[in-house]
Amino acid sequence: MGEKKIETKHSDFLLPSSAARTLVNLQQVEKIYPNGMIAVQDVNLKIKEGEFVSFVGPSGCGKSTIFRLITGLTEPSAGRLEILGGNPEAARKSGRLSFVFQDATLMPWCNVIDNVMLPLKLQGIPKIQQKEEAERVLELVGLKDYHKSLPRQLSGGMKMRVSIARSLVVNPGLLLMDEPFGALDEITRQTLQQELLSIWGKDPKMTVLFVTHNVFEAVYLSTKIAVMTSSPGKIAELIDVPIPYPRDSDFRTTASFSEIVTRVNGALKQ
Amino acid sequence: MGEKKIETKHSDFLLPSSAARTLVNLQQVEKIYPNGMIAVQDVNLKIKEGEFVSFVGPSGCGKSTIFRLITGLTEPSAGRLEILGGNPEAARKSGRLSFVFQDATLMPWCNVIDNVMLPLKLQGIPKIQQKEEAERVLELVGLKDYHKSLPRQLSGGMKMRVSIARSLVVNPGLLLMDEPFGALDEITRQTLQQELLSIWGKDPKMTVLFVTHNVFEAVYLSTKIAVMTSSPGKIAELIDVPIPYPRDSDFRTTASFSEIVTRVNGALKQ
């Protein structure tokens, strides 16, 4: 589904042009939680506008923490952190940020569509448009029959899909997704991967940061893969995936695909 | 790690001997939630003692619901349900049930070790033994340095591992795991798969019901795979995995492995 739709600007180059602005810039960033836990240390990371960067790494290595730092939900204990040359606060205020938390994080007192419309509501978009957009993304994640359901009436994977729909209802400039597809079956996952690539492909400036435990997924989706190791959390390697888009499903069977998978797995095993 | 340990009774036969007792028996079971949602319908399923049955199927197809039915957390709207010839209530009272919910479900006011010790505490096991056992399973899931942490200080995958540790701290006769490894990276996942197989292998009467979205995982672990389809949730096919244990990691590269994977994927695509 939708594979043909990906006839986009991104197909014109292997990687976002080197002229693209630096969107995210972490320099020697360290995060020590109040209980003394060193979550990440010496993190250096530059992400250009328009990239699709996946983060892989063992459980507890600090992937979510990096997302929290980038969005400004937590402050670094040391180091320097710039989002588009400014601080996370300013980036957030620009209103083009969107994200999927590791937990679905739905309002239990609102039904599915109200939960999905939330970002639009907060932006003050007209009601009718809110609804249209929400219905569109709910269809995308395969939940169009569940508008009126309450979160507690959904299965685990369905909740996560509502959360994904909510992140896509706005037109994000920077999209952060923390294991969005972890609770989904392979078929749903692949459909959503295509949808995500298609949305990303349409806007050459859209940047996606993506956490996954699935190396195939990381390689299939990303322009770059940040491989992390733990204790303390560090970025061990930043691996380029120099394959042009659209990548059809045959890509998964190519030699370059398996080569990169092997490289990522190798980096992970260190 | 531990692959050699699996020198167990299970290796003596392909499938649990046909003489084994029927542990779980669902006949034409149907579950309609109060809001009218038909979660599962016409479910027929017989599980013998000592089996390892995986459930795969699209998000929302009723896997968790079947678990809820088997444990007696919800009652079937129609059909017949027997656990060891009795009702779920009696099975639960036998005290040999254990499980991992889809969510970590930890008590936020207790630290990791207290959360893990809970099932033992509820059984009234002596304090010292509780601690020993808890430390053993925490080591198993790689969290031995986090005894005193509170759930909110853990990453998503770590919470899930605490939940897994809690399910293994007792000596379960019937273990139900609802996507236990979904939030874990590949390496941690494989380690825990081995641990789980080793525990299961040691007790020929131990039965595991296991939900996963990872078909490889399902095939690698199980004696049988229940492939489900949705709207309404049904068991489309029950696929045997007639490969003896211990299955070493080479098994993943054998032809019979890919053949079964293909069969499962085929059933899923219907």
Next chain:
Amino acid sequence: MASDVAKTIILSKKGSLRKQFLYKTFRSEIFLPVLAFLVFITLWQFILQLLNIPSYLLPKPTDIASAAFENGTNLIESVLTTAIESIFGFLLSVIIGVSSAVLLASSRIIEKSIYPYAIILQTIPIVAIAPIIVIWFGAGINSIIVITFLISFFPMLSNTLIGLHSTDQNLKNLFYLYNANRWQLMWRLRIPGALPYIVGGLKVSCTLSVIGAIVGEYIAGIGGSQGGLGYAITSAAMRLETPYLFACGLSASLLGISFFLVVNYISKRLLSSWHESEMKTEN
């Protein structure tokens, strides 16, 4: 697993489940409470009769009933007066309690600076400020309502405030990242999230408002209006009509219980769909 478990077959049709449910509801919600009430009343009656306790000390239910009956119209009038006073006072305390909680919750500094005065309002003995209240609001119903408010608003304020501070951190992050302003955060997240606590405040506050109105009548007099239960209780006490005194006291309680039931009903409707404390069916 225990193999000696008797074979039990769960074979239930929807219809029979529903019937069973209705029957159970009836049994637990109506039948047993009524039974408990009858037992309570009967015991009260017979123990007093047996011990021969005089009615001026502790009247028997029959004495109370007949006293209530004899003074029927008066009693009803008193109850109505007190009911009106307490309803207004209660509404005031809900409105002012919740809105000040919202104000206080909007800034830590405001909270720290103003909260102590809320506690002062709650703990200062009403008699101490009664004259000022009467001077500002006139004797009678206005002052009574103000006093009712003073007595019943603190539980609203305190509970609402705790509720507003209990917002789920993940949802708060969500709103923060989507640039919610204070207003949106308050209305769309913090207040709905605080509802269970607000309901807790309502339950305490509505019963306190009855007490408040009665105390108010003591302190601010009955003004030009009809005396309520506070007045009836004082005069019954003076005239040593203990059974009627109890009739008045129990009427106050009944008033409180009715308020409570109304609040309970509203809370069920507000929360039933999502909050554990009011969820009935299997989740």
Next chain:
Amino acid sequence: MASDVAKTIILSKKGSLRKQFLYKTFRSEIFLPVLAFLVFITLWQFILQLLNIPSYLLPKPTDIASAAFENGTNLIESVLTTAIESIFGFLLSVIIGVSSAVLLASSRIIEKSIYPYAIILQTIPIVAIAPIIVIWFGAGINSIIVITFLISFFPMLSNTLIGLHSTDQNLKNLFYLYNANRWQLMWRLRIPGALPYIVGGLKVSCTLSVIGAIVGEYIAGIGGSQGGLGYAITSAAMRLETPYLFACGLSASLLGISFFLVVNYISKRLLSSWHESEMKTEN
């Protein structure tokens, strides 16, 4: 994203963060409330001075202070007496309130059958049952404590009960499947989970207990040196010593505020590690 955003560099060492934090705490927790208090007092003083309102109507802070000073020892004695009564009454209401909530929560039938009587206890005007209280417990401190209890226990009961009914359904399932008995369910799950609500009850109840003790003194007080603030207030009101009346009233408030602060401190310690309402640091 907005490209015209000024470059800001976040470069903070732990030390400076801590200092900043302490400074902020000082500013919001101490400095501003004290400032607010001073402003409040000054305004009160000057407005009354300007409007030339006589002190028998509304005394100026200076009048109150000097009245408190003149009657210093008496005032302190009264405060101590009332403090003791309210502490005991409060403890009683906590113990009985929480334990009856536990009892009620353990069975829907018990709850439905008994809860109404709890509301009756709360709403029945104390004067109505004062004689029985005095007969059963003797006039003086015992009865005063009982009255304090009657006035302050309901918020404990009601809040705790709501809390006990708010147990997370998933955790309940967990306990159920691991064969927890009622007792374990209550102690290990429902009570810890209800703590935020219990704390809410404590906050309301501790301030009500001061009121309760004063009301108790009105109703069941005895003479001599034992009279607490209730007696002092009646007597000041009788002698129309408005400034001293206010001094007593404000002392009652201070008592209430101190109780509140103690409860607040305890609640912070109890909940700080896990409940949103008391979590300070980033999560």
Next chain:
Amino acid sequence: GCGKTVNTTDSSVSNPKENTASSAETSGEPKKVTQVLDWFPQPTHGGLYTAQVKDFYKENNLDVTIQPGGPQVSPVQIVSSGQAEFGLASADSILLAREQGIPIVGVAALLQKSPSALFYHKGDSIQSFADLNGRKVYAHLPATYWKYLKHTYKLDRVEEFQFNGQYTNFINDKKSLTQGYTTNTPSSLKKENVEVESLLVADSGYEPYYSIIFTTEKYLKENPDIVKAYVAASIKGWDFYKDHIEVGSEALKEVNKDASLEELNDEAKLQKEFVYGGEAAENGVGYMSLERWQTLNEQLHEIGELKKNEDVQKAFTTEFLPEK
């Protein structure tokens, strides 16, 4: 004509004009005044309600609102704040108020002395207040009368309990005493078959005037006509009530629905001696004398309730009483 002033020459109070009543009448619009009572409507207010229903106030061109009091209502504060023009208070309260700088003045004493008494069970061996030592007494403890009794009779071994408006504990303890009013307490207790005897507080020598109509110095100075007219009409009401108790009782019953006519009548009869007896028999209802005010002043100083040396003469005036 000008009231027969017994003692007051207070220059701050201008001489009321002749024929106040008719002059008030001719000034058009009726003057609105409010009278705050010291309790729920009861026979001690009978004359006022009689004046109201018999239109005596209207005749004097007054539009009077009678505002009932209650257990904690303070007429002194309501009047001194200007919320009402007239209040009711006993003489000791007026002196205590003036000590605090509250400028109120009594203009007519409706009861010459208080019907307050201490009751004990019939047959109990109590002869005088001195016998209270060792007994339980339910009384309004901060009240001046109680302090006076304690002081005068050296009652340091009395077990004092706050009177909470109920007699139950008294009934239950045969050796105890309770405060009450001779006009209604015995009949209430009789309903419960409790026979009592009493010591009238006034017999101890402490007998402040009771239920004094008072107003503020300022109001008195600015509206002497109205005060005059109001007092005149009120006294007229009391005089009428004396012989037509039922009229007052009816009126009281209207506003005090829990009382029965019979009770109101009985109480009014018992109360007559306090209203119309003593010096009032000679000088008319409302009469007050300087001697008794001075005695009270001395007594209150003696027990330490008053400390300043305020001029007793300023606390009351009989200037506005109608001529007898």
